[in-house]
Amino acid sequence: MAQASQRIRNFSIIAHIDHGKSTLADRLIEYTGALSKREMEEQVLDSMDLERERGITIKLQAVRLSYKAKDGEVYELNLIDTPGHVDFTYEVSRSLAACEGALLVVDAVQGIEAQTLANVYLALENNLEIIPVINKIDLPSAEPERVQQEIEDVIGLDASEAILASAKSGIGIEEILERIVTTVPAPKGEDQAPLKALIFDSKFDAYKGAISYVRIVEGSVSKGTKMKMMSSGKVFEVTEVGVFAPAMSIVEELKAGQVGFIAASIKNVKDTQVGDTITDAESPAAEPLPGYRKSTPMVFCGLYPVEASDYNRLRDSLEKLHLNDASLVFEPETSVALGFGYRCGFLGLLHMEIIQERLEREYDLNLITTAPSVIYKVHTLKGEVNDIDNPSNLPPIDQIASIEEPMVKATILVPSEYVGTIMELNQEKRGTYFNMDYVSKNRVKLIYELPLSEIVFDYFDQLKSRTKGYASLDYELSGYKETDLVKIDVLLNGEMVDALSFIVHRAKSYNRGKKLVEKLQGIIPRQMFEIPIQSVIGNRVIARETVRAMRKDVLSKCYGGDISRKRKLLEKQKAGKKRMKQVGNVEIPQDAFMAVLKIED
């Protein structure tokens, strides 16, 4: 039987955020001539607008490079990009499953960071050949020898042959390509075997339908193949197969070892499930490939249109986003205060922000977003266990037996002088110390168990600000734990605003309840009448502040007779109003719903 081509190499680039993965990918694309320098303009692999603006990779992409190696042969190199942010770790594991090798990019100044480690472990789990690349050696403060030592000490990889590179100035690029050719194993599958294609991503295209991004593990596929999804048994006729060069380009056939796309006029992206195996309905494979861990949303919030009439548009927009992002989940929700909206689940806070921004920018929606919450497991006295992702749905206290909250195992890398600061922070955030190791002479790796709700609260900002940005964080869900939690409700003008309720540890409840009303007092604009703001636990008021009434004469005086100034002021008010929601007879601005995240312990 014909073996997969010996001249194919499938690889990923793994790195901590900002260590230069996308820049390196661009250089590789440029060097191999897939695109000319002029065509590159922007980093190609980070193609989503938001990705460019934020300078981070969100969705993974693939590209095929053609490289004439020093041995005189032309190799097909398939590069599958991976996101670097902790929210998207599951996407990294997907791309790695489609590869035989990985470039491990480490910044020559910063050294190993939390996501370097997390990604290396994923690569090792997938038995990938790892090629260490020390990037940014052009920087005056680069310390490649120190970083080399870190790679050996912390990861246990032989770094004596680590490639010293600068993705920015093009140093080491040829060496990287040669190393890929000589050390990454060629794929093993057989062309003639029954088809097994691993779907590592999928995308909806208005013309081609749902497109599967695949790695062909065994067999081959071409136009006309009756492809069968092994999880659902559904059969579709292939209309096109192709590769990413880097634009999608159609080819005759995709064979064992290759990476590319398959289109089959599939209407629903749900039919192209990431992690599923595609086979040939006429001569199916006996077993599917091992799938992936399914991604699970960890953070939830409510999204409400400011204008009730936008509700349907919000639903359509969420559906559209969901087509290309299966990890976004949503279901209708009603709030007494905010009306009809959606409860949405995200992989993490960054994912949440990205979706919110896309809804506002790309779909032109004006939204009120409620503070994020994790999923609590609530045991009632009747013996039921309910998953609660919206604090206002918590049953009354007298029906609750206990509440469990999600915990994470957090890995923090930090210069040793900040160890005390981090320990203090983790103490404040209800963390449990697990372990501490030296990564190098003056850098330390700390392992803690922390409640996910504290991470969602303001952990990352605190971590960065207290260490001048030197700490890096990675975390994974470690399970649920029973803790002493209470719900705080907020009353405005005597009316409970359900969208402002939040769950907090009892020990922190008084402080947060008090600070929240203080914050709200500053955020809620004065109106014609006095507005008392109270925070309560059950029936007990724990804090109160008042927004005093506006004095009428102040208004008229301030506008005077100056019509242009008045117009300006009114316009400003109008713009400000856009993100206000009338709740009862009080106008609440968007900031109020996020205020709980802005208070310090």
Ligand SMILES: Nc1nc2c(ncn2[C@@H]2O[C@H](COP(=O)(O)OP(=O)(O)OP(=O)(O)O)[C@@H](O)[C@H]2O)c(=O)[nH]1
């Ligand atoms: N001096 C120098 N800067 C570099 C080099 N490589 C990348 N950079 C810069 O480092 C920053 C981050 O680079 P990216 O390529 O966006 O990092 P990334 O790892 O792809 O980040 P994510 O996509 O968010 O994971 C950018 O400002 C780059 O210009 C290098 O070799 N030398």
